[in-house]
Amino acid sequence: MTHWGPVLLTPERTRFRLWAPDRDAVTLEIDGAAPVAMAREADGWFAVEAAAGAGTRYRFRLDADLAVPDPASRGQSGGVHGWSVVVDPGTYRWQTDDWRGRPWEEAVIWEVHVGTLGGFAGVAETLPALADLGITAIELMPANAFGGTRNWGYDGVLPFAPAESYGTPDDLKALIDRAHGLGLMVFLDVVYNHFGPDGNYLGAYAAGFFDAEVHTPWGGAVAVETPAVHAFFRENASMWLNDYRFDGLRFDAVHAIGNADFLDELAGELRAVTGPDRHVHLVLENEHNDADRLTPARYDAQWNDDFHNVLHVLLTGETSGYYADFAERPAERLARCLGEGFIYQGEGSPNHDGKPRGTPSAHLPPTAFVSFLQNHDQIGNRAMGERLTLLADPAKLRAATALLLLSPQIPLLFMGDEHGSQSPFLFFTDFHDDLADAVREGRRREFAQFAAFADPAARARIPDPNAEATFAQSRAMPGPSADAWRALYAQLLALRRDVIVPRLKGAQAIGAEAVARAR
CATH class of the missing domain: 2.60.40.10 (Immunoglobulins)
Structure with missing residues (x-):
């Protein structure tokens, strides 16, 4: 029921x-x-x-x-x-009733912020070019209702409702329908670890929805062990997979949920309601590098931040913040990532106060890891939202792109990568009054520890998240070498399709080693 x-x-x-x-x-x-x-x-x-x-x-x-x-x-x-x-889920007339999805090993994922393309209809217009390039899946950043008309996605408060400024429920279904007609899978990023600050009324009538004793960066943890709360998220995930026919979900920051039993039960429940006849893929973001969750009966893969982090060090030389964990012997760490998946598999992590992080992962297939050079987090969490096209040597970035697309791990691109975009992707919201002030000033305080923003005048240059101009700047415009980047991506993705993908099913990594120190 x-x-x-x-x-x-x-x-x-x-x-x-x-x-x-x-x-x-x-x-x-x-x-x-x-x-x-x-x-x-x-x-x-x-x-x-x-x-x-x-x-x-x-x-x-x-x-x-x-x-x-x-x-x-x-x-x-x-x-x-x-x-x-009230929405009738049965009114939309699907044109692709025979679609059953694609095997996971065929996935080449393009992550996109729906709002920056003008909503669901705008994303739909980009699909033919993506399919021609060799992309096989798109992943929508969170598209559920949030406060205001623009938000970078992680302040949602009504998880079942498509964001009104993006379009109607039927507009979202039409986007998915068009993607399926082009052979593209569609995934959705869902946030079950917290609710945004504007429009969340749950505490007014169901304080037990949250656990005040367990804290996350966004407030009290969601009490997923409570039956009604568990049902809320199970039904939400089931709705996206069945009513909207998404091909899979990416679960944001499940380490902040802190309940492995919930995650395992949820995966089993979703496998049961979608059935064996569809290719449905479930992917985690999990800072704990917990390999036990990555089994065919549970989750297909995990976003592998280790891949990005070590390559960012190699490409840019930056070693502050969480990049400190990858500053020493980065070439050796990259080899471990390519050969075994996680870099941290139980070792102490400097950025985590020396506490052990991760579990052994060498037994997992390479396709259990989603790799990327950048995504919404690593760009959007920078003060000025710079992309690698502005931070790295172009020749090194092209080599890293080849490594990403020709490795056996599942590759993920961020919108604009394919045309060498140099546009920033900034943190943006549409809050007002005291909340707007708190978010703006809190954002600037976050960067006070960095030398470049130690001076208050420097911090004042960090874009105001609530300014409409901040959102406008975050649209991924083609870079000055767009044609060359598109040609490179087309060449590498064709090679991946023809040579790499046919060999991935059942494949195991056989190791990797660094033959020279990084320079």
């Missing part, structure tokens, strides 16, 4: 449910109709059936001063503080 969100019982009647264990009464408000008291059920749930068809706007009244959207809203009208909308 679905626990969260509205369920259409007939074209004109819907069942509404809300988990509000901290409240004694909840009222359903339907736009243009009389309010309806919801019945209290077991374990903190409230439910009611009402006359409401697709397109109906509704919200939950908690008291005279507070009405909230449905945390499992399938669509919003008026932003994350506005009305939720």
Whole structure:
């Protein structure tokens, strides 16, 4: 039984449910109709059936001063503080009903921020060129509802609702449908470790959704061991895979969830609801380098930050921050990464106060690791959002690109890589008033420890995340050598398709070694 969100019982009647264990009464408000008291059920749930068809706007009244959207809203009208909308998941007419996905070893992933391309329709327009280049999958950065009209993606508060400024639920389905027609897989980045600061009302009626004793960089941890909370994320992931037909999910920063049992159970549940006839791929981001999660019955792969980090040191010479873990013997560390997957497999990490990080990974196939030269994190978390095209020698960057695309690991590109973009990708939000001030000043304080921004005047030059110009600058424009970069990518991806991919299924790494020190 679905626990969260509205369920259409007939074209004109819907069942509404809300988990509000901290409240004694909840009222359903339907736009243009009389309010309806919801019945209290077991374990903190409230439910009611009402006359409401697709397109109906509704919200939950908690008291005279507070009405909230449905945390499992399938669509919003008026932003994350506005009305939720009943959506009929069966109205879209799919053109690619025979699509079953592609094997994981064929994946060449292109990560994209939907908003910078103008929404779901804008991304759809880029797909033919990507398919012609040799890309086989796109990965959407988080596309669910957030505060304001622009956000870099990781401040979402309504995980079930596509961002209103990106398009409608059917617009997202049309994007996926077009991708499948071109032979492209589509993955979605989902964030189950925290909620954003603007529009998250859960604490007003379900404080138990969070664990105040376990802290993350974004506040109290999500209490995934609570049955209702576990169901929330299981149903969310299932919705994306089944209703929207995504080919897979990338789970953001699961180390901040801190519950391996939840991750394993979630993977098993999703494998069961998608069935054996589809190629559905589940990928983790996990700072703990936990190889135990990477099995065919659980997760296909993990983003391998070690690959990026050591190559960034080799390409740029930067060794501050987390790059300090890779400053010594970088060529040897790269060899270990190519031969065994993780660089840190239980050794002490300087950036983690010398504590051991990681578990042995040499037994895993190379395809258990997603490698990249850069992604949204490593660019967006820089103060000025610089790409490698501005930080590295072009010849070295071309060599690193060849290594990425011709290695047996699964390669991931960030939007703009394919045409040598020199545009920044900055951290951007659309917050207002005190929250906007706090985010802007907090962002600048983060970089006070770096020599380049030790002076307050230097920090003041860091772009204001809330300025519309910051968002506008983050669109990936072709660089001055765009044609040469496209030609290189086309050549390498054709070689990968013809020579590397046919040999990947069942392959095991046989090791690698550094033949010279990095210079």
